[in-house]
Amino acid sequence: MTRLNAVAPDQAAGAVKEMYDAIRQAIGVVPNIHQGIANSPTALQGFLQLGASLNAGQLGALDQEAIALAVSQAYDCKYCLAAHTLLAKKAGLTEVETIEVRRGTIKKPTLAALVQFVTQAIRPDGRITDEDVAAVKAAGYSDAQITEAVLTAAQIMFANVFQRVHQAPVDFPAAPSL
Template structure:
């Protein structure tokens, strides 16, 4: 069976090489998953552009990381769970908060509704219950926020699915598996 390797800068086309250079400047590295997306420079360019657009959403950076972490856990993506745990901590979450987000039990009611709505969108392919929508809107979110949330779930799902399909090495600190409450 063919094993997918993380490409080096020399193994991707000129457009991807240029993007790798930009990533190195802004992040100090090219994460393995981004490098793997670089096999298709058009997809890498589109992904990064969509990422920038979604970053200007209804959510704070902290809320965005909570959503990405919840979706990554739901999709059982080791790479993205590790990456978004590290990023969540950089955005003010504690280790316990990241575990609670992954379990869908974070104490902050607004964040809890947000991560559980993201979980349901992911799990049900967008078919969320009326009760979930009602809780979402009761927290002060509006229709724009719902569109932004679905976009963020899908953006995160892309990287989750790519890692799950390729199983490239994780270049972020590993996170422990957690036990989920019965759903």
């Protein structure tokens, strides 16, 4: 049971209906978490616009989904882990690799550097050293991509924290247990 109102697609009007129509066109359904965020059309619009901006940026979908998995694992959000496991597979990760990202043991060196960097950055006590930045740069990430990685982490952190408040039913296949 959700803690906040869920704006059902058949009850959406105005700007929310337009955003729902765009979401449905893009992915076929309006996920439960979006129905909670829609309590504030401003929040839903910002969330969607941020995602669209990031998708048009320099950081690829595979990198974005690895970040989403790492953040969602750190926050232990079953909803976000389910959603981003599915999206990570669509972006090119295998199920085994999604688990490795979540454990911080991904064997792809570039992704490993990115996941390690983001995992350190999102820790409440996380301090980013010169060496941390140098390592992610040495893995091939540009300053623009590092900036987008931090923004991607922030967007996913919002979704994870919002889910803690809202508690939307998971409407994606469950992520594998670790």
